[in-house]
Amino acid sequence: MSTRIRxxxxxxAIGLLGIACNKKTDGAAGASGSGKAADGKAPILIGITxxxxxxxxxSGDSDKRGVIMAIEEMNAKGGVMGRPIKYxxxxxxxxxATGSRIAERMIKQDKVAFIIGGVSSGVANAVSQxxxxxxxxxxxxxxxxxxxxxxxxxxxxxxxxxxxxxFSQAAVKSAIGTFGKKWLLVTNDYVWGHDTAKATRKxxxxxxxxxxxEILVPQGTRDFSAILLKLQQKKPxxxxxxxxxxxxxxxxxxxxxxxxxxxxxxxxxxQDWPDIYGLPRTDLFGVFGxxxxxxxxLPGVKEFNAQYLKANADSKIKTPGNVFYNGYWATRxxxxxxxxxxxxxxxxxxxxxxxxxxxxxxxxxxxxxxxxPATHQLQQTIYLATADLxxxxxxxxxxxxxxxxxxxxxxxxxxxxxxLEPLESTPVYEP
Amino acid sequence: MLPHLINGISLGxxxxxxxxxxxxxxxxxxxxxxxxxxxxxxxxxxAVEIINPGWLGDAGTTYMALPLAVRYGLAxxxxxxxxxxxxxxxxxxxxxxYGKKAEYGLxxxxxxxxxxxxxxxxxxxxxxxxxxxxxxVDGGFMxxxxxxxxxxxxxxxxxxxxxxxxxxxxEKTPYGARVKAGAHDAEMVxxxxxxISRLRLFVFAMGAxxxxxxxxxxxxxxxxxxxxGVDAVIPSFLIIVLGGVGSFWGAVIxxxxxxxxxxxxxxxxxxxxxxSMYLLLILVLTFRARGLMGKKSALEA
Numbered sequence: 001m002s003t004r005i006r007x008x009x010x011x012x013a014i015g016l017l018g019i020a021c022n023k024k025t026d027g028a029a030g031a032s033g034s035g036k037a038a039d040g041k042a043p044i045l046i047g048i049t050x051x052x053x054x055x056x057x058x059s060g061d062s063d064k065r066g067v068i069m070a071i072e073e074m075n076a077k078g079g080v081m082g083r084p085i086k087y088x089x090x091x092x093x094x095x096x097a098t099g100s101r102i103a104e105r106m107i108k109q110d111k112v113a114f115i116i117g118g119v120s121s122g123v124a125n126a127v128s129q130x131x132x133x134x135x136x137x138x139x140x141x142x143x144x145x146x147x148x149x150x151x152x153x154x155x156x157x158x159x160x161x162x163x164x165x166x167f168s169q170a171a172v173k174s175a176i177g178t179f180g181k182k183w184l185l186v187t188n189d190y191v192w193g194h195d196t197a198k199a200t201r202k203x204x205x206x207x208x209x210x211x212x213x214e215i216l217v218p219q220g221t222r223d224f225s226a227i228l229l230k231l232q233q234k235k236p237x238x239x240x241x242x243x244x245x246x247x248x249x250x251x252x253x254x255x256x257x258x259x260x261x262x263x264x265x266x267x268x269x270x271q272d273w274p275d276i277y278g279l280p281r282t283d284l285f286g287v288f289g290x291x292x293x294x295x296x297x298l299p300g301v302k303e304f305n306a307q308y309l310k311a312n313a314d315s316k317i318k319t320p321g322n323v324f325y326n327g328y329w330a331t332r333x334x335x336x337x338x339x340x341x342x343x344x345x346x347x348x349x350x351x352x353x354x355x356x357x358x359x360x361x362x363x364x365x366x367x368x369x370x371x372x373p374a375t376h377q378l379q380q381t382i383y384l385a386t387a388d389l390x391x392x393x394x395x396x397x398x399x400x401x402x403x404x405x406x407x408x409x410x411x412x413x414x415x416x417x418x419x420l421e422p423l424e425s426t427p428v429y430e431p
Numbered sequence: 432m433l434p435h436l437i438n439g440i441s442l443g444x445x446x447x448x449x450x451x452x453x454x455x456x457x458x459x460x461x462x463x464x465x466x467x468x469x470x471x472x473x474x475x476x477x478a479v480e481i482i483n484p485g486w487l488g489d490a491g492t493t494y495m496a497l498p499l500a501v502r503y504g505l506a507x508x509x510x511x512x513x514x515x516x517x518x519x520x521x522x523x524x525x526x527x528x529y530g531k532k533a534e535y536g537l538x539x540x541x542x543x544x545x546x547x548x549x550x551x552x553x554x555x556x557x558x559x560x561x562x563x564x565x566x567x568v569d570g571g572f573m574x575x576x577x578x579x580x581x582x583x584x585x586x587x588x589x590x591x592x593x594x595x596x597x598x599x600x601x602e603k604t605p606y607g608a609r610v611k612a613g614a615h616d617a618e619m620v621x622x623x624x625x626x627i628s629r630l631r632l633f634v635f636a637m638g639a640x641x642x643x644x645x646x647x648x649x650x651x652x653x654x655x656x657x658x659x660g661v662d663a664v665i666p667s668f669l670i671i672v673l674g675g676v677g678s679f680w681g682a683v684i685x686x687x688x689x690x691x692x693x694x695x696x697x698x699x700x701x702x703x704x705x706x707s708m709y710l711l712l713i714l715v716l717t718f719r720a721r722g723l724m725g726k727k728s729a730l731e732a
Contacts, residue, residue, distance in 0.1 A: 057658065058557050189702050216702035222653045222662050225438050225583060226697025226704065232577050233434075246662075249559055249654040257564075257651065258571040258580045278558040316556025 043086040044079070044344060044431070046071065046331070047106035049117040049127050054094025055219065055245035056119040058274040059323045063142050064089055066320070066327025067116050069311045070335065080339040088112065094119075094245075096126035103130035103138075113344050113431040114139070116331055119272075119323070121145030121192040128157040135346050135427035137353075139330040142323050144270055145192035146199055146414055149377030153418035155426045156346065158353055159377040160330040164196025164242060165203075165411040167269050167289035170382040170404045172203040175287070179265035180237025185214040186227065186251075188243045193217070196242035196269050199413070204240075212236055221247050224254045231264075240267045241286075248275060252283050261285025271385070273321025281397050284387035291380055292325040292365065293398050300364045319395045329363065346429040366403040372410075375418040379406035434577055435698035436691065441587040443690020445649060448590035449663055450670035450682045451597055452641030458677030459614040459634045461533065462525055465540040467642050467667055468660025469547035474514045474643020475650040475659070476555055478506035479562050500565035507589075507647055511640035517547075518639025522632050529631075544660065551657040560655040562647065586648045593644060594683060601679060610634055614677065666708065673712050675725030684723055 048067050051060030071085045079085055088110055092099045099122075106112045107130065115131055116139040118124030124143040131138035132154040139158050140148055146163045153159075176183075183204050187197040193216075201211050213234050215227055231239060243251050248268075255261050266286025276284060294305050308320040320328075337352045338344055354373040360381070363369050369380040381403050388399040449471075456464045464470075482502045484491050494502075521543055528535035568585040571578035601607040613620045613630045621627045645663070653659060670689055674681025689708045697704040715723060 053658070058559075058656070061557055218702055218705040220662075220705050223442055223693065223697070225442065225580065226435055226694050227701050229434050229438055229577060229579075230698050230701070246654070246656065249656070250652075253561075253654045254580065254652060257569065257582050258578050260571070260578060263578065274558065276559070278556075278560060280561050283561070316558055 041081075041083045043084045044081075044113045044338070045110060046085060046087045047103075047110060047112035047115040048087055048089040049092045049099060049102055049106070049115055049123070050089060050327075051094045051119055051123065052089075052091035054120075055247070056094045058277075059119040059142060059245075059272050060092070060094075060117070061315075062274045062317065062321060062323040063117050063119055063327040065312050065315065066324040066329075067141070067331045069308070069324075070328045070331035072311065073332070074335045074339075080335050081342050081344075085335065092117075092120075092123045092127070094123060096120075096122040099123035099126040100130055103127045103136075107131070107134050107136055111431060112136070114334060116334070117141055117327065118143045121148055121195075122190060124148055124157075125152045125191070128152070128154045131156050132421065132426065135429035137334070137346050137349055137429075139334060141327045141330045142272070143192065144196075146195045146411055147191060147417075149372070149375040149411065150195075150414035150417040153375055153377075153414070153420055155350060155376075155421040155423060157376055158330070158371065159375075160326045161378075162270070162289065162291045162380060162382050162409075163199075163377065163411055163414070164192070164269050165199035165413060166382050166406075166409045168196070168200045168203045168240075169409040169411075170289060170384055170402070171267050171269075171287060172200065172209075173207050174402075175238055175265060175267055176204065176207045176209045181209040182212050182235075182237040183209050184212055184231060184234055184236035184239050186231070186239060186241040186243060187214055187216050188247060189216040189218050192244060193242045197240075199411075200240045200242070200267075200269070202413075209238075217243055217247060217251075219245075219247060222250045224251045228254060228258060228260060232260075236264060238265045238267060239286075240269070242269045244272075245275065249279075252276075252279070252285070255285055256280075256283040272323050273319075274317060274323055276397065277317050277319075277321070277395075281387045281389060281391075284397060287384055287386050287401065290322045290383050290385055290398070292322045293383060293385065293400060294319045294321060295396055295398060296364065296366075296400065298364050298366070299361065304364060329358075333358065344431055347423055347426065350423060350426070367405045369406065372415075374420070375411070375414045376420065377411070377414065379410065381406065382409050434575075434579075435695050438579075438583075438698075439691035439694020440687060441583050441690070442694050443687035444587040444590045444594075445583075445652075445686075446666060446670055446690045447683045447686025448593055448641075448648065449645045450667040450674070450686055451594060452638040452645065453664075453667040454671050454674075454677065454679065454682040455597070455641065456635060456638035457671060458679075459610055460525075460529075460631055462528075462536040462540065462635075463533075463668070464635075464638060465537060465664060466521060466544040466547060467540075467638075468662070468664030469544040469551075470514050470518065470639045470642040470660075471646035471649075471663040472551060472655070472657065472660040473517065473547055474510050474640075474646035475562055475655050476551055476560065477510040477513050477643070478503075478647040479560055479655070481506040481509055482563055498565075499563060500567065503563070503565050507644065510647055511643040514643035515636040515640035518636045518642075519632055521639065522635035525635070526628070526631070544664075548657050548660060555657070557657060562651050562655055564651045580652075582651060586652065589648050590645075593641070597641070598679060606633075669708060669712055671722075673715055673722055675722030678722070678724040681722055681724035688723075 050064035090102045118140040119142045121143040124140040144161045144163045146165045149159045187193040268288040271288035356371040358369040365381040367381045384401045385398040453467045670685045674685030696707040
């Protein structure tokens with residue numbers, strides 16, 4: 001190999017490392033919101049930590065849009081405490097180290113009042129550790145690892161998505177009765193996958209089922225053929241997949257191609273709307289969980305969908321979906337709490353959010369939602385859905401199979417694992 | 432064991448196909464084309480538009496009446512040509528870096544990859560797309576007790592055909608001989624009256640077209656999203672380094688080796704399946720720094 005080629009290869013390897021690890025390296029601040037200046041008061045700045053690149057870029061965009069719509073909605077009412085709300089967005093790149101760095105920068109340099117946003121559990125955990133250090137309230141909007149409200153819980157962190165344990169509880173009992181006792185787990189080899197698989201394993205075992213094998217799938221897997229062959233050799237009754245992001249998209253495409261969706265009963269823990277939008281509905285095999293769907297026949301849903309469309313005319317996704325919904329509701333509830341208490345003092349707001357109750361009629365869900373003060377996870381309706389193969393409307397992809405009251409799917413393990421830092425030892429933060 | 436081995440070989444052929452355009456450009460022009468992945472993705476997006484041209488409106492009704500297999504076939508020919516033309520435009524930019532430090536070409540193609548990816552995001556949106564495949568090769572087939580994907584074997588067959596065509600072009604045509612000569616000694620080729628600039632333009636276009644063809648063939652398996660190119664460029668790079676930079680057969684053999692390694696680890700220790708290709712690279716380069724066939728390049732006369 002000539003010296004020139006060798007140098008070229010070394011330089012290219014460094015370049016590729018850059019592409020793989022840091023697709024959007026600028027990390028620059030996003031546009032500020034259009035807050036109305038009220039009496040010249042200083043704006044409240046919200047830091048949005050949403051992935052714009054990497055495995056969860058699509059969901060990160062939807063999450064960010066939800067946060068922004070809630071901010072704009074509040075600004076249209078004159079802001080909170082007479083202060084306009086602005087935001088700064090930085091790409092957390094689906095990378096925990098980037099999440100830590102960005103959280104530090106947002107707090108120390110940009111002086112944000114709150115941090116909102118999270119899809120990857122690893123990133124959310126990293127951001128929350130920094131937030132706890134400074135006492136900054138952090139809303140983990142969309143990461144659904146049980147550990148986020150379990151061993152990785154923090155006094156400043158509030159978790160807005162249902163977690164793997166909630167979804168497993170909603171699905172497992174009925175699936176064992178309907179499909180069979182031999183279960184095989186296909187697990188993404190990182191914190192969310194492991195936590196979710198652990199929860200499923202426990203549920204299955206307690207319900208009298210048997211885990212015949214667990215296949216660990218590294219993040220970044222694009223070819224599932226060997227795994228699908230192994231899966232057939234094992235002959236399970238049910239396949240419980242805790243695979244997320246782009247890995248799930250590749251898995252779904254390959255399962256659909258081989259028509260394996262019909263061969264086994266698939267329980268896909270959770271299905272985020274941005275991950276499946278635009279795909280043929282035949283790719284949506286199996287049963288999956290969600291916290292909200294824009295096709296729910298409940299008061300306010302149509303208006304919310306119209307509001308989304310108006311505020312997000314530039315988005316290729318024409319209906320809000322669960323990720324947007326979680327981002328919107330987390331932000332709205334926080335801003336309403338600020339407005340109610342007339343303070344941005346973190347300790348006062350934490351106490352308020354711990355007692356949060358949101359009626360089903362307001363949240364557009366089937367059951368009332370409430371914050372669990374012991375884990376800081378919002379307890380909410382868990383829906384099970386499957387593909388709606390009869391509908392021809394392009395966005396009517398889901399058929400809701402059931403809605404479960406939050407009291408039926410409490411993550412008791414999180415209750416025992418979560419040790420919130422005492423409020424008194426959480427630094428006071430009042431921007 | 433046998434099902435995983437067969438699966439690994441089919442995967443290996445696809446990996447070889449993935450690296451083909453990358454190999455051609457680096458072999459002839461000594462430019463590591465980091466836009467390879469974006470051109471891969473662009474090819475698939477253009478193919479989607481050719482297969483389902485929603486933008487034609489009512490005028491497209493007659494066209495849409497054509498069987499999917501025909502539209503897929505057209506996409507497989509036209510989309511690489513379109514991307515080849517874009518590759519020509521890219522070469523005109525890269526041309527300014529010839530004779531300068533290699534890093535300039537690298538940075539330029541890296542920048543181009545970002546521009547293309549963002550362009551895809553603007554035109555087609557950030558969401559997932561589906562590239563339909565002909566009904567005849569969709570679904571699975573039974574072999575023993577197992578279901579295999581028909582499309583995977585069809586894709587591997589297409590990959591072999593494309594590889595054979597590239598080999599025939601390089602080895603059996605006068606233009607292929609010029610390409611190889613240009614890679615070996617550009618100044619001598621120029622002195623013999625061959626337009627080396629045009630030759631490089633053509634090679635870059637061909638590399639881009641091959642990237643696009645790989646995108647069309649592989650994205651029904653991987654799924655299609657704006658950043659799918661990242662999934663393509665890293666294994667491509669790994670394969671050409673493993674096989675020996677600029678070696679046709681090196682790329683083919685390395686592709687097969689990587690495919691079999693990933694296929695077998697996927698079957699028996701799936702958590703190592705992604706890592707295994709990097710371990711293989713380390714193993715080979717430890718004992719053979721120039722890669723498997725780095726010396727015996729097809730591009731050396």
